[in-house]
Amino acid sequence: MSYAVKNLVQEGRELIAFRIGDQEFCVNIMSVREIRGWTPATPMPHAPAYMMGVINLRGAVLPIIDLSARLGMKEAEPTARHVIIVAQVKTKIVGLLVEAVSDILTITDDNIQPVPEVSSELEKQYARGILAIDKRMICMIDLDALFAEKESEAA
Amino acid sequence: MDMNEIKEIFFQECEEQLAELESGLLKLNDGDRDPETVNAVFRAVHSIKGGAGAFGLDDLVAFAHVFETTLDCVRSNKLEPNHDVLKVMLKSADVLADLVSASRDGGSVDESRTRGLVKELEALAKGELPAGGHEAPKAAPAAPAPKAEAPAPTDDSGFQPIPFTFEGFGDDEEPAIEGATYEITFKPRRELYAKGNEAALLLRDLSRLGEMSINCDMEALPALDKMDPEASYFAWKISLKTTKSEDDIRAVFEFAEWDCELEVKVAEENTSDEELPMTPVPFDLSILDDSAAPAEEEKAAAPAEDPAANAVAAAETATGVAKAVARAAERKEAAAPATPAAAAAAAPQTIRVDLDRVDRLINLVGELVINQAMLSQSVIENDNTGTSSINMGLEELQQLTREIQDSVMAIRAQPVKPVFQRMSRIVREVADMVGKQIRLVTEGENTEVDKTVIDKLAEPLTHMIRNAVDHGIESPEKREAAGKNPEGTIKLSAKHRSGRILIELQDDGAGINRERVRQKAIDNDLIAADANLSDDEIDNLIFMPGFSTADKISDISGRGVGMDVVKRSIQALGGRISISSRPGFGSTFTMSLPLTLAVLDGMVVTVAGQTLVVPLTAIVETLQPETSAIHSFGATQRLISIRNSFCPLVDVGRVLNYRATQANPVEGVALLVESEGGGQRALMVDAIQGQRQVVIKSLEANYTNVPGIAAATILGDGRVALILDVDAVVAASRGQSLKPEMSFAATG
Numbered sequence: 001m002s003y004a005v006k007n008l009v010q011e012g013r014e015l016i017a018f019r020i021g022d023q024e025f026c027v028n029i030m031s032v033r034e035i036r037g038w039t040p041a042t043p044m045p046h047a048p049a050y051m052m053g054v055i056n057l058r059g060a061v062l063p064i065i066d067l068s069a070r071l072g073m074k075e076a077e078p079t080a081r082h083v084i085i086v087a088q089v090k091t092k093i094v095g096l097l098v099e100a101v102s103d104i105l106t107i108t109d110d111n112i113q114p115v116p117e118v119s120s121e122l123e124k125q126y127a128r129g130i131l132a133i134d135k136r137m138i139c140m141i142d143l144d145a146l147f148a149e150k151e152s153e154a155a
Numbered sequence: 156m157d158m159n160e161i162k163e164i165f166f167q168e169c170e171e172q173l174a175e176l177e178s179g180l181l182k183l184n185d186g187d188r189d190p191e192t193v194n195a196v197f198r199a200v201h202s203i204k205g206g207a208g209a210f211g212l213d214d215l216v217a218f219a220h221v222f223e224t225t226l227d228c229v230r231s232n233k234l235e236p237n238h239d240v241l242k243v244m245l246k247s248a249d250v251l252a253d254l255v256s257a258s259r260d261g262g263s264v265d266e267s268r269t270r271g272l273v274k275e276l277e278a279l280a281k282g283e284l285p286a287g288g289h290e291a292p293k294a295a296p297a298a299p300a301p302k303a304e305a306p307a308p309t310d311d312s313g314f315q316p317i318p319f320t321f322e323g324f325g326d327d328e329e330p331a332i333e334g335a336t337y338e339i340t341f342k343p344r345r346e347l348y349a350k351g352n353e354a355a356l357l358l359r360d361l362s363r364l365g366e367m368s369i370n371c372d373m374e375a376l377p378a379l380d381k382m383d384p385e386a387s388y389f390a391w392k393i394s395l396k397t398t399k400s401e402d403d404i405r406a407v408f409e410f411a412e413w414d415c416e417l418e419v420k421v422a423e424e425n426t427s428d429e430e431l432p433m434t435p436v437p438f439d440l441s442i443l444d445d446s447a448a449p450a451e452e453e454k455a456a457a458p459a460e461d462p463a464a465n466a467v468a469a470a471e472t473a474t475g476v477a478k479a480v481a482r483a484a485e486r487k488e489a490a491a492p493a494t495p496a497a498a499a500a501a502a503p504q505t506i507r508v509d510l511d512r513v514d515r516l517i518n519l520v521g522e523l524v525i526n527q528a529m530l531s532q533s534v535i536e537n538d539n540t541g542t543s544s545i546n547m548g549l550e551e552l553q554q555l556t557r558e559i560q561d562s563v564m565a566i567r568a569q570p571v572k573p574v575f576q577r578m579s580r581i582v583r584e585v586a587d588m589v590g591k592q593i594r595l596v597t598e599g600e601n602t603e604v605d606k607t608v609i610d611k612l613a614e615p616l617t618h619m620i621r622n623a624v625d626h627g628i629e630s631p632e633k634r635e636a637a638g639k640n641p642e643g644t645i646k647l648s649a650k651h652r653s654g655r656i657l658i659e660l661q662d663d664g665a666g667i668n669r670e671r672v673r674q675k676a677i678d679n680d681l682i683a684a685d686a687n688l689s690d691d692e693i694d695n696l697i698f699m700p701g702f703s704t705a706d707k708i709s710d711i712s713g714r715g716v717g718m719d720v721v722k723r724s725i726q727a728l729g730g731r732i733s734i735s736s737r738p739g740f741g742s743t744f745t746m747s748l749p750l751t752l753a754v755l756d757g758m759v760v761t762v763a764g765q766t767l768v769v770p771l772t773a774i775v776e777t778l779q780p781e782t783s784a785i786h787s788f789g790a791t792q793r794l795i796s797i798r799n800s801f802c803p804l805v806d807v808g809r810v811l812n813y814r815a816t817q818a819n820p821v822e823g824v825a826l827l828v829e830s831e832g833g834g835q836r837a838l839m840v841d842a843i844q845g846q847r848q849v850v851i852k853s854l855e856a857n858y859t860n861v862p863g864i865a866a867a868t869i870l871g872d873g874r875v876a877l878i879l880d881v882d883a884v885v886a887a888s889r890g891q892s893l894k895p896e897m898s899f900a901a902t903g
Binding site for chain 1: 353431518519521522525711766811812813852853855856857858861862863864869873874875877
């Protein structure tokens with residue numbers, strides 16, 4: 001596992017940290033296009049529960065994913081204080097609904113700890129490491145892995 | 156720029172030349188005898204030959220050369236372009252097109268066909284006219300003296316033109332020729348100099364042909380500080396008295412032809428020094444002396460052999476110019492008729508632009524329109540006086556954005572001409588194959604429509620044309636027996652009507668054999684044996700899937716791909732097709748298509764609190780159902796009776812899973828739609844908000860296909876609305892589930 005972590009995060013990488021419920025997560029800042037406020041989405045028929053709908057991002061149709069529901073936690077009840085992280089996942093652009101963006105972290109490999117052995121398949125699928133910063137625990141998410149399943153579902 | 160890029164440009168130009176060639180030949184076929192048309196045809200073939208030679212495309216060069224030689228006979232009036240001659244030439248144009256595409260994409264051409272045509276062309280050039288031909292007139296009045304023995308100097312391959320010139324006729328021909336004075340306008344472009352050509356040398360060569368006087372037009376010359384040292388600013392107007400032919404004159408410019416504007420015409424007697432509407436400066440002929448150095452920054456001067464003779468000519472020209480200026484002033488208001496060259500120069504200028512760039516622009520403008528609508532809406536919400544300057548500014552902005560949108564859409568709009576021209580070839584080939592005589596008449600070829608529509612139009616149109624030739628028009632014998640012209644006519648026309656393009660395909664054949672169509676439909680289980688159908692309904696049976704009336708499977712049509720495919724591809728474009736037929740007088744297919752695929756006319760509706768857009772093309776009518784019209788059918792189905800027929804009700808909210816239970820139909824509105832399968836369904840929605848044009852946005856770009864949804868759009872309030880896929884919703888109502896694998900009509 002530590003080998004994988006080393007491959008994924010090179011020295012001095014920047015991460016963007018955000019909050020969902022009482023947990024903190026982070027993603028590579030390179031995949032983040034912009035951060036914007038919540039606007040009501042148009043629901044899509046026959047969509048999974050975490051798919052909140054689509055919004056207009058300067059003329060493009062942007063799907064909004066409730067990251068909380070996607071990670072198997074309770075469904076979000078979006079308010080004006082929620083934010084959307086617009087991120088690039090492979091060739092597509094998606095909006096991730098989170099409660100708040102908390103930090104921008106500059107880390108080195110030494111900060112990353114391997115993910116402990118847990119039974120849940122979902123956590124294993126997306127978690128790529130754990131950071132301990134100021135006594136907080138921040139889980140590092142691999143967006144490509146998280147949405148790989150969704151794509152094969154649709155194909 | 157590497158070689159491949161240059162080659163690609165050459166092939167693009169070939170396409171244009173081929174189109175020019177074909178339209179010119181068709182004009183000649185219709186009896187046009189304008190020398191300019193012949194010249195245009197000749198030029199097209201000549202340019203292809205020239206370019207092909209540069210890339211070493213030997214097959215293409217060889218064929219183009221033979222073709223050119225024959226065309227030259229037409230140009231010099233040795234060959235009368237009658238129908239038989241033009242038939243060969245049109246076929247040659249087809250082969251030339253094949254050779255071009257074979258050179259571009261690899262591939263091979265029908266060798267024997269090419270060889271056969273080469274023989275026919277050579278025979279024509281030798282004066283062996285095909286049956287029905289007659290001796291060509293020796294000279295048309297306005298044409299240059301028939302002294303043309305003028306294959307271009309590069310003509311060293313293949314066929315040599317007839318060894319027949321008028322030289323042998325001796326001196327009695329001379330007086331007529333001697334008087335020929337040519338007006339030559341020569342305007343080099345910067346490429347001419349860039350390629351190492353020298354205007355002075357060309358002019359000197361020209362002066363060897365006869366007695367010459369030159370005027371240099373220096374009007375374009377800017378002030379010294381603004382001068383581009385590599386640009387070309389001068390034009391020359393030359394009056395040449397010579398015994399040589401126009402071809403000889405053009406031969407002087409052979410290698411510079413593409414890099415200059417050149418016009419050669421025979422001067423009319425009393426206007427031999429009439430000028431173009433510019434103010435020429437008499438050229439100082441003293442510098443024509445060989446020893447005189449060309450003026451430095453001009454990069455050009457015209458030396459001549461005989462300063463003395465030229466001095467005289469200069470004097471003549473000077474007076475001539477003075478006269479001409481005076482005359483030009485007189486005529487200013489009478490708007491002197493433009494010379495052909497001036498007319499040609501006025502032809503619209505074009506540039507080539509990468510399609511991606513245009514698409515990007517269109518996307519940006521689409522966003523601008525949405526943004527402007529959102530801005531207007533929020534201003535209206537926040538400003539209730541309605542008189543502020545912001546409001547006025549917004550109105551202007553709205554007008555401007557609309558104009559920008561229209562202009563940008565117009566960039567993508569193209570005339571349907573190329574597609575129509577392709578059809579004329581198909582008519583020729585198929586008619587030849589089935590032994591019929593058919594003429595294609597096209598109308599409204601300059602009607603413009605979006606490029607994507609044009610690209611997708613060719614296939615269904617080809618199919619319909621083949622059908623019309625194969626089934627529509629009768630054989631010449633049958634036609635004569637029916638008292639018709641043995642030559643059948645197919646008319647293809649295009650016009651704009653209420654924001655759509657209307658394409659009509661009309662043949663004067665036998666019309667639809669309703670008895671046979673009906674029988675076939677009964678045989679194929681498409682209708683009941685005792686069904687009572689109107690003539691119109693019978694005619695439209697041919698659009699049913701799996702319907703083909705061809706008794707025998709031919710090479711041309713009837714391969715099991717019927718009119719249903721045509722109908723489906725037209726519908727995929729958001730269009731409609733219908734047929735009307737009169738027995739004995741022919742059939743007319745009418746297609747109505749949207750002008751663009753980037754926007755769509757839609758009906759904005761509300762379903763379970765959501766806003767949806769239903770494509771207007773799918774909707775037949777809308778109605779407010781009454782309780783008495785709704786009938787339960789089985790456990791869950793409901794039917795609505797419309798004029799004594801029962802039509803299944805489909806609750807859009809249920810199909811899209813917006814609500815758990817069916818809505819009460821009486822509280823909503825029913826949209827009667829016609830779907831791909833032909834059946835009608837009544838789609839239930841809660842309310843209609845209105846009709847509007849929406850910009851189609853792809854859902855697949857960032858998400859995936861959604862069953863029941865064709866695409867998305869953005870409404871004036873900035874929110875995304877989904878565009879309903881009517882066919883998929885109807886299919887779902889037939890019991891097929893809306894699964895993601897299911898395909899639905901592409902709207903992209």
